[in-house]
Amino acid sequence: MPECALTQTFPIPSPADWRVEAEKALKGKPVEGLVHLDADHLTTRPLYGRANASEAVFAPRASDADGRAWDLRTQVEGDDPDAVNATVLGDLEGGAASVILSGAVLADSEPLGRALAGVAVELAPVALDAGIDGPDAANALAVVAKGAPRALLMFHMDPLTAFAAAGGSPRPIEAHVELAANTAARHAGAYPEATFFLATGRAAHEAGGSAGQELGFAAAAAATYVKAAVAAGLPVERALSGTVLGVSVDAEYFDSLARVRALRLIWRSISKAFGHETPARIEARSSRRMLAAKDPWPNLLRLTAAGFAGAVGGADAVVLDGFSRAAGRPDAFARRAARNTQLILMEEAHIGRVADPAAGSWYLDHRTRDLAEAGWAEFQRIEREGGIVASLRGGALQSRVAASRAAGKAVLADGGGQMVGVTKFVDADVRPVSVEASVPESPATGGDRCPPLPPLRWAEAFEGEAA
Template identity: 35%
Template structure:
């Protein structure tokens, strides 16, 4: 094969930043350089160009050459079906399983019904318990579910030390997500310490408590907020475990972390790297031995869409790539149909294969911290870590994370970011492909699994539970599990203290407001439509007609017309034949100057109920003249698309379309 020599101009390789700056200034033609900068929801500045940081050291994360664990979520309510899906996952390349019980707030109306050892045995039938990592998520009863798992392992002759377990107990996260704790932290603290002592005494090298960023992310938090609240939670749990007598050398290993990965590729990589930097700094400040953080990342639930769900494949690929590059120890890629219901075997296989390709074909795990030295990523990492650390310190000064929730301070801060993002989504500055941009109103439905939960045990026996201490409570839970006690039995047998309440930070998906519009349009007896009254030649109206078609179909309103007409009378006649009460003029600014007012009057006189115009009207006098002629609404890039489409729905008799919240 002949060698190919790349012939580049010398100035391409020798150009300095000053040369680039001069070229930019010429291109801007007097405009401000600031327009090339962008800002995150944390107020951090993103520059248009960064230089390489040649001396930047690699962060200590996952070992080079060691693949991250491919974790699959198992949450089917029918035990037999859950078992079949789980076996397919393991046979198809998954190296970790997240068991999501129905008691988890993240089960979203589903979740495992395996509430005793017998039912859990059915879910895990044919599974080698020491083969994969198992994450246990049963919400408030995660510790009891862990006892069921240990009892099953004991029955099968598997020693606790051979298991790779992750406990996801997170009562701070539960307070944030649900707004209520059955017991105050003073009661929950010794239970947590009891579990820590039990794990240490039984050879379980596992995180027993979790700091879950998904709670904050899905509620609308920015990246710095997610990190800050996660680490404020970590400080809270370190104090809990320390107060219960856990040895200093064991503290760090008992805390696990989960962060959300989204389509902001650089931001997600930087967030993972910033988390490891903050963890090392926190251990140093606490005079604790350094130990790498146990970092799991899950692709964002908030970014998933029900409309054109195939786009979720692209979203989860970018997010999984970013999590892996960022150094996550394990990654869950949500199946593309997750927002629609329980994903079927096909959707789960695609989720697994996405990660398999990144690992086995792209070899992303071969290098430790491959983004080290990238100017953009290094700067974003440092900025995120500093912003999150300052916010974490502010939380500490205010009394800690629980007080931040009880006072509403955390909810208020997240609400400000959520509202800012909602404005960007409404105006389509923050685009959601397939939902708020490039919609397909005739998309075919995607199949998901129908599920009927197995019968869940009612509380039937009282369980003698010891007071938490050095593992006494956990041993009592394990003994109860051996004797057939269910999660319900354990729940009602627990003593309760005074409940703690706070405003819940409800999870949401960014696409929900526009999905509600599409739902309302789909449920109409006749598909609502708008007539695109194109003026002038094809070359004059095509761009705006295409834009207007996408604009209205985002709200489920089908675009009609969009043809070249001989004159205004022909356009009016075509509109009458179409029968839509909505009309939108589409053409160039030059054509509007000569035809727009006449066309508007013609459509108004013919009985058009509402007339739009695609494009900005320009100066105020021109806008006034068009409004007087009959244009009610001007549509342009950056307008409040959500509000205007809701108004169109009301005009069409579809009623106000309110955002629908997921369970």
């Protein structure tokens, strides 16, 4: 090979050079038409490079899930302890590393103990999804794990999400937050590896909220739980390390992975403000608002994109829903598909081999900072309104979420956004799916009230038209 071939360099185009070529390609249309504005009023430009780069971001996950890049977490719902136990053991044997439990098995330590029979809680983390009854479920799990002080328990108490989603709570929501904090303080000594709270903006996301609103809700909830835990007697560093952050990931994988990274930056600022910078623990859950019911099969693609985003974004744990969720409770096949999607991403695509693979991308670093600033601005707005409880009671946060919801619906209705299998490439002869029977929950809301954040699915309006 000639020596000149080894040293040959290529000219680096300038933004001005790019603009000339872009104007040619647009054939008279303005280049400014390529700039897009999102629900947080953030701009996405058509070109990112060294000339307009923001400060570089490096936000890798801090944990090592037993030699794996992230914790593959499966969600098991049920009321019959023996059936739940068979499902839990099957999912763990099938590749899951941890489990989230919900349903009537959380009501007491006896059914919960049967549901977890044969599970080594020192090796396989167990999380709870008990809504407003989180403290009772946490007490039950603490009893089941008695004798295993190194049990990897994740109580995931989150009364604020339950309050916001249901539009109320049995008692004043402050009392539920205080009870959760007291429960955390009571079990902290016995279970030093346990985490206590899940601070998430999922209620805002599933109601149609923007990324900034979701991140702001999560930040405000985290600050509220940490303050309550300290007031209950926990050292601030234990309150911080005992708080898990939750974020939603969907088929918009660039924005989703940027949300995960942005939440890590926000948490860094929050923990510094409490005087103890603490690594974030982030659980990414797939969005339900992106799922279709009439033709659920394309949901497999959406969930794969969501899992990719959670993994590349640096989530410590990823939870993928069953593709049939919008039609009912996912069955064993849907749970297996969700689990195997992550296994392929992890063990065949090796997505987690690189720490923070998004780092160094001018666009993704810029988007990460934009979303972090939007989330922080929403957090500050909530704090000015008196905190998350006051904001929810007064409906201020809900009104902002409603505006984002309306804007999102309008984009789909006008053809500005598309969903495969819903608004584009609609299958006229859809193969049916099976789901498990479940009893709808009726949350108690008599003691305190707020305007609810009702969940939506973007596909719902179009499925009604096609029915």
